[in-house]
Amino acid sequence: MAIQRILVTGGAGFIGSHLVEALLARGIEVVVYDNLSMGLRSNVPSSADFVEGDVRDTVRVEQSLRGVDAVYHLAARVSIRDSNECFRDDADTNLMGTLSVLQACARCRPKHFVLASSMAVYADSPTPKPVTEASPTEPISGYGISKLAAEKYCLQLCPQMGIRPTALRFFNTFGTRQTYTPYVGVMTIFIRQLLAGRSPKIFGGGDQCRDFVHVSDIVAGCLLALECEAQERIFNIGTGRATSVNEIAAILIERINPVIKPESAPPQPGELKNCVADIERSRKLLGYEPHSTIEGRIDEVIDYIRSGAADSALS
16 A cells, blocks of 8 residues: 555654655655644644644544554654653653554554664663664663663554554764754754854763764655565664764864863763664665765754754744
8 A cells, every 4th residue: 555644743853854854755745743842843844734732642643643554653752861860751751652652553553653763772882883673672761761662562562453563773863953952962962062162061081982873864764664574673773883972072173163172071871881773684674775974964963053043943
């Protein structure tokens, strides 16, 4: 059956809005469901149907699912650094919100359900050796626990409903439209600090390595997930390249304000020391191949924040 209409929860947010644009460009009808706690109404194209609502409102989600062939569930509370302190709020949105959407799906029966999961489900590692989908899942943050639980519910329940599930484990995503918070998005945080003439604050020494993937590659992985017929249902979406936080700071300092020096701060609880994606399964079974690099795409993020576009959207 051809996919004609898709529901994107969190579709007014950072990743969701880019995904919505890509789906519309393919001629697919899109319903955006978002409570606008982090997403922006201005991020939603006029050609998409918009429903303002909370994912924990099962009745409203069910109403939005009518006539929908597939669901991308991106709505979440994304804040690793404070998720151990605010663990109940985190679980309420990320786990109970997911169960609410699944309950609505049980009645409306879309054909596909794609869950935005996270690298935070993995165990910490002393080295930046890439993690496969079979690597230990021992999350060290409340956020990672909520995402892993959501994965397990989706992969268990969806087949019983006749829905094909896919869990995509996103790695550190960067790009335009990322809403600023002091807890998530190291590039956005560093850029804002540097543009304000302040030193970027590096927690934990800065030698910790991440896999920084541009939002366009995340969107590409999302689109490919709907076409995958493989039995495997969990995929890493990253680049396979390790970049330290110190390296990110150096790149941004050079491009924004070369006279500024970074500031050191103690490590933060709940943050992985190293997490880099092994993307061989995604390459082989999804046909996924990341094309963007930090060096090639970081200027657009700097320009976006410098222009005040993000702040104007919030006002």
